[in-house]
Amino acid sequence: MTAAQKTAALTIERLRMSIGGHDVLHGVDLTLEAGRVHGLAGESGSGKTMTGLAVLGLLPHGSRASGRIAFGGRDLLEMPARELNEVRGAKIAMVFQDPATSLHPMLTVERQLTEHMRHHLGIGRKEARERAAGLLAKVRIPGPEEALKRYPHQFSGGMRQRIAIAVALACEPEVLIADEPTTALDVTVQAGILRLLRGLCDDLGLAVLLVTHDLGVMSAVADEVSVMKDGLVVETGPRGQVLREPRHPYTRSLLDALPVPPGENSP
């Protein structure tokens, strides 16, 4: 057991996982640092999302995980469910791909923003409401007071994702796991969300794990980039190095597969 590094907010060591006897992760190592965005790239099925879910202890039925996920000096994989419930949603939060399904359609924004806040932080309804309005302002929802009374369907996709991010930030987490947070959005809206994520990471000192298959998104916001293939991290390094001078042939093939036509003419 190595002691956690000083700057590391969360360390994943030799994480292995199998679902029904079928190995999904074969020993993943990742380190998230406070105030840094760590990008996790790879094709579908490479285990990106599973790695993110494992950190939150949201593993599918019939799966077994081994290795170590060190957070605050403790191993999340060993933690009893009761204690894990204290951590997830409060210290470690998650933003999902599709804001249309990750928000509850029948609850007001206020209810979704305050429920976990009151549970985790033990604060009153009024205080929670005030904090909720502050959070909406932070993620730049126009008219936060009014917005609290509305339902998710009354917002556009980009606004919904901002609300989902506000929900994740409500309990002032140290680690944010964003699983394809912009894949369901238009490019113009995506640009806004990426700027928001980057700003929150810098201002609040969040450690962000950004799971995405889009290398453009990766290049825009990630400080460190890890590339996954078949349940293994094949390459990790600073953004510039991984995307410009990839060492692993798989990373190179991912970059070569990007739809960027070589010349002026369409193919």
Added chain:
Amino acid sequence: MTMPLTGPLLSVEDLVVEHRTPGRPVVRAVAGTGLHVAAGEVVGLVGESGCGKSTLARAVCGLHGAASGRILIGGHPVTPLGLRRRDPALTGVQMVFQDPYSSLNPRRRVGAQIADGLRTAGDTTTSPADLLERVGLPRAFAGRYPHEFSGGQRQRVAIARALAARPSLLIGDEPISALDASAQAQVARLMRDLAVESGAGLLFISHDLSVVRLIADRIAVMYLGKVVETGPTAEVWADPKHPYTRALLAAIPSPDGAGVLPAELPGDVPDPADPPAGCRFHPRCPFVMDVCREREPLGGSAQFGPVACWLHEPEPSSPS
């Protein structure tokens, strides 16, 4: 723009499509716009969600009635789809829908569904298996049901079904957005190749600009119910004229490892039930001028060329 002299395969002129819901204001999803597709040409229609791309495509298919304006397919006006048999002149328009999980009938074998298309075209020599082969699936798959296929394979089946009817115009309404990232470029290329090979026109709707760039000959950019810029793909890409096109292209993050955050286009798309006066883009436009707030630049009309913007107002003397 050079238009083929024979006349375009699809020509949409001043089309207005409205969504009416009782108790709500009328939404003009398509607000008087034009579009042309020539035979053998691939036109990419791009724009943010809610700009009316899909409504335009559905109107071209006859799935939505037009409030005003004209849609001509090879000279025939398109009438809304009804219970009666479709005018044979219009069965040449075939559509591939966004979600292959709901566009195929789960209770029929895919071969039978493809055979529907062949029957429409009166084709007695081609078998469904031939079409499966053309879209890159094994011939034996004709006896399978949709649930036995992956998303990418299902979309191939949907393409095979559309091709079976021998379309002169194939429409893809976000045909790749429900697919895995690795399958998207493949399916888009397949649609292009098959359409061009058979001499049909392809209207490809997508919000994924990088894929449209890959397959389209011409690109049409739509904003809030109107086409604001059209042009050859490479030209638009290299030198976007309309401020909206510029913003759209600037928002695409480039995978160069430089860590440059893409430019953000401030604001949301305005409510199409209550569009801003003057140019529809003016509240979000970084180059807004007084004239933009008052008068609307009418794209595609005689006055404005392929770019509907006051910054690119054509010289009154040279209408080219």
